Amino acid sequence: MVGAWDDVKVMTERAPGQTEQVAMARVLLSMRSRDPNATTEALRTARNILGAPIAAAAGVTGYRRAYEAVLNLHLMHELEAIHNAVTGFPTDSQPGSQAQKRKILATLSQNLAARLDATLPTFRTREPILSMRRTSFALTLVYSCTLHTTTLTMFQSYTATNSYARS
Numbered sequence: 001m002v003g004a005w006d007d008v009k010v011m012t013e014r015a016p017g018q019t020e021q022v023a024m025a026r027v028l029l030s031m032r033s034r035d036p037n038a039t040t041e042a043l044r045t046a047r048n049i050l051g052a053p054i055a056a057a058a059g060v061t062g063y064r065r066a067y068e069a070v071l072n073l074h075l076m077h078e079l080e081a082i083h084n085a086v087t088g089f090p091t092d093s094q095p096g097s098q099a100q101k102r103k104i105l106a107t108l109s110q111n112l113a114a115r116l117d118a119t120l121p122t123f124r125t126r127e128p129i130l131s132m133r134r135t136s137f138a139l140t141l142v143y144s145c146t147l148h149t150t151t152l153t154m155f156q157s158y159t160a161t162n163s164y165a166r167s
Helices: 004-015 019-034 035-056 062-087 097-117 124-138 146-167
Strands: none
Touching: 004 019, 019 035, 019 062, 019 124, 035 062, 062 097, 062 124, 097 124
16 A cells, blocks of 8 residues: 555545545545544445445356455455554553453454455455555554554564465
8 A cells, every 4th residue: 555645635636536446545544534524434435436336246247346346345344443443442541451452453353364264365355455454554553552463463464465475
């Protein structure tokens, strides 16, 4: 993913229509802005755009088009799950907050692993998922003081990508 967020913002503002890539970029930008209302709205809009091909899928190429749309919706759900988990962290001033954060991240990690196992075990399918996870976790570092745990989760995504690339 891109680190030049100002360029991404300019490109989404100049985009003539609502494409899948623009919708995903807007979700990431809203997560980066830390505005929960903007994130909720961007996710809602993205789901509408990304889910449209499922209803339209028919014929010989229908499965492929529908699978891509389902995969994009899968990505949106994971972005939302990561965002909700990290923004729901207890503050550091609360007793036991580090333990609660670790528990939240452990549960999230288990859910994400199960979701990845439900996809086709190919680099073409799994690499975008893992890449989006890394980007989402990088954006959520702003919210989180659990840098070590989040960095470990990002490292696991890189390791998984390397594993699929070599297969």
